[in-house]
Amino acid sequence: MTLIEKIHSTTPTHRETDAGGSRGLRVRGLHKVLGGRTIIDNLDLTVQDGELVSLLGPSGCGKTTTLRMIAGFLAPDAGSIQVHDREVSALGAEKRPSAMVFQNYALWPHMTVVKNVGFPLKLRRLGKKEIEQRVDAVLALVNLLHHKHSRPARISGGEQQRVALARALVQEPELLLLDEPLSNLDAKLRVKVREDIREIQQRLGITTLIVTHDQEEAMSMSDRIAVMNAGKIEQFSRPAELYSRPETEFVATFIGSLNRIEGSLVNGAVVPGDDVIGIRPEDVVFTLHASFDARPAVVERVVPHGHFHEIYLKRDDATLRAFASGLPPAPGDRGHAAIQNALTFRQGRLVTTGGVAL
Amino acid sequence: MTLAPTRGSKRRAIATPAVARRPLGFFLALPPIILILLFVGFPIVLAFAFSIGLTGGLNHVIASIGLNVHEAENWWGTPAAYIEVLSNSRILRDLSVTVGVTALSTVIVIFLALGIGLFLKLRDGRMARLLSGLAIIPLFIPVVIASWAIVTFYSGDGFVRSVFAQFGVEAPVWAFTMVAVVIGSVWTSLPFAVLMITSGLQAIPNAMIEAARDAGAGFLRIVVSILIPMAFVPILIAVTFTAIGVVGSFTVPYFTGPNAPNMLGVSMSNYFSAFNQPQQSVVMAFIVFVIASGIAAAYVWANFRSAKDQGKV
Numbered sequence: 001m002t003l004i005e006k007i008h009s010t011t012p013t014h015r016e017t018d019a020g021g022s023r024g025l026r027v028r029g030l031h032k033v034l035g036g037r038t039i040i041d042n043l044d045l046t047v048q049d050g051e052l053v054s055l056l057g058p059s060g061c062g063k064t065t066t067l068r069m070i071a072g073f074l075a076p077d078a079g080s081i082q083v084h085d086r087e088v089s090a091l092g093a094e095k096r097p098s099a100m101v102f103q104n105y106a107l108w109p110h111m112t113v114v115k116n117v118g119f120p121l122k123l124r125r126l127g128k129k130e131i132e133q134r135v136d137a138v139l140a141l142v143n144l145l146h147h148k149h150s151r152p153a154r155i156s157g158g159e160q161q162r163v164a165l166a167r168a169l170v171q172e173p174e175l176l177l178l179d180e181p182l183s184n185l186d187a188k189l190r191v192k193v194r195e196d197i198r199e200i201q202q203r204l205g206i207t208t209l210i211v212t213h214d215q216e217e218a219m220s221m222s223d224r225i226a227v228m229n230a231g232k233i234e235q236f237s238r239p240a241e242l243y244s245r246p247e248t249e250f251v252a253t254f255i256g257s258l259n260r261i262e263g264s265l266v267n268g269a270v271v272p273g274d275d276v277i278g279i280r281p282e283d284v285v286f287t288l289h290a291s292f293d294a295r296p297a298v299v300e301r302v303v304p305h306g307h308f309h310e311i312y313l314k315r316d317d318a319t320l321r322a323f324a325s326g327l328p329p330a331p332g333d334r335g336h337a338a339i340q341n342a343l344t345f346r347q348g349r350l351v352t353t354g355g356v357a358l
Numbered sequence: 359m360t361l362a363p364t365r366g367s368k369r370r371a372i373a374t375p376a377v378a379r380r381p382l383g384f385f386l387a388l389p390p391i392i393l394i395l396l397f398v399g400f401p402i403v404l405a406f407a408f409s410i411g412l413t414g415g416l417n418h419v420i421a422s423i424g425l426n427v428h429e430a431e432n433w434w435g436t437p438a439a440y441i442e443v444l445s446n447s448r449i450l451r452d453l454s455v456t457v458g459v460t461a462l463s464t465v466i467v468i469f470l471a472l473g474i475g476l477f478l479k480l481r482d483g484r485m486a487r488l489l490s491g492l493a494i495i496p497l498f499i500p501v502v503i504a505s506w507a508i509v510t511f512y513s514g515d516g517f518v519r520s521v522f523a524q525f526g527v528e529a530p531v532w533a534f535t536m537v538a539v540v541i542g543s544v545w546t547s548l549p550f551a552v553l554m555i556t557s558g559l560q561a562i563p564n565a566m567i568e569a570a571r572d573a574g575a576g577f578l579r580i581v582v583s584i585l586i587p588m589a590f591v592p593i594l595i596a597v598t599f600t601a602i603g604v605v606g607s608f609t610v611p612y613f614t615g616p617n618a619p620n621m622l623g624v625s626m627s628n629y630f631s632a633f634n635q636p637q638q639s640v641v642m643a644f645i646v647f648v649i650a651s652g653i654a655a656a657y658v659w660a661n662f663r664s665a666k667d668q669g670k671v
Contacts, residue, residue, distance in 0.1 A: 071568075071572060072571075072572075073568050073571070092571070093568065093571040093572050094571045094572070094573075094574045094575060094576060095574075098572075099572060099573075100568075100569070100572045102565045102568070102569055103565075104563070104565055106563065106565035106566050106568065106569035107569075108566060108569070108570075108584060108587075108588070109588065110587040110588055110590070119570075119573055119575075119583070120573035120574055123573060123574045123575055123579065124574065167569075167573070168572075171573065171574075
């Protein structure tokens, strides 16, 4: 199916290949040392055909370096990169079957929107008519036909972002790469554009790799998330699993909010020890009356977050943060706090979840 | 109701100094304006009057000393001196040499500067930095000295011919030819062009180049479709400054060029002092001025275009 056919078809083409078939992207043993520091440490990553995967991690973890090596702007010291079972690591960026959306969009300011989007096709020496058709189709897809002849400087940030996406999509890439695509947009627009990107990606079924440091962005868009830290992938799994079963302490603290307490949990009470327990704030329940396995607690601070409140609770064994909706207690209120679920880490790795040993 | 007038008066209190500052700024700018009007503008007006044959008043002395002066019989002047100069085949040859040397030198300078700039942008390394550093050297060597160096280097008994003679080869004599003038013009113009074009190219974000590579563009495509259009304004500024500099040059053609035909700067000097024909000399100066204004118009247009691209106009 060509891009135009895909754009006009209503059925999602997501994962149209048979199970275990060709892989969208396969990275093996990727290694990069820059300035004597190991940036990427023997990294493996497989993205299924039509899947959207996020590389998520703090700044300096090597996620952008990984993306740039996959795009071909940076040569890896070692390792293989395969797109649809074809080795591409020896090819320059201009010969790879991938297309990239840059963080600052990198639209050429001297070209109009049409010329920006049509440039990759012009390089392929396609006919004028075909270029026009494909550019129009992809501009309609990102809803920008009315800005066809505008210069990039004359349109808004969100629109520039969509032009950059259109320029990548028009190439009908086998692999779509996005480098922090939403970081330059304001909060409201970010939510809208990420939904647009997800919707377009699903419709076209393009294998996509997104680099982001925003966990909310990664959670809401991705089929799977690869959490990176210090040049390695810490965990590679579905968003829900990443949250409920973080394999390492790093992932647990990086994703979502966490009460991190040194010690272990015995009968709902924290006892000192070598392990680390992580308790999600929503798993701490504060009530005014006593209940089974709850311990007396005093409200120290209440921080409003709009539709919920963050409550700081002082128990005799630990200080806990809890999320609560509805009418919040006031600082100084006395009640009872129960820990309903906890993750236990030994030497940084998950050993039990919710009291169940792994 | 008491709040509104207070606000109004407050705003007026803030606005007053700004209004008062305006004439002050004008007075501060006045001394250089007066200086330019008096010492540059006024002589230009006088010279123009002289060139169209208005030889009275302040032009009286020079008109009575100079030879072959065309005098106007009415108050609006006469084009006689312009007609004489523009029908003088010797001056016309000088004019065409001037235009030719300017065009050729400018092309060579921009080509070299672009080469160095692109090398620095696309393959940043020790070699590229060394080259761009070397290109700045002529800036620190006085033009007279450089001109003499060029003459002695390419003269009949100069270095080039001596070296070639060792191997029994007869090398051409370039001293006192237009070739030496072009070499000298390139030498003097290169530093500015390199600085301008290099900084223009360096200002282009690398992501623009990477986006082009990602789209499938090779080296030549990136240069032609992305880098040159994006650095178009600094390149055009370098072109205009180089061309204006060469068209009005004197030292280089005077020292390294032939007797005739030579560039108009040298001719002007000859007509003014050696031939004692100041009016013809002034006419040539105005012809060079017209050429330079044409080039300057391109400069203004380039600045306007860049302002437009940035959405300022």
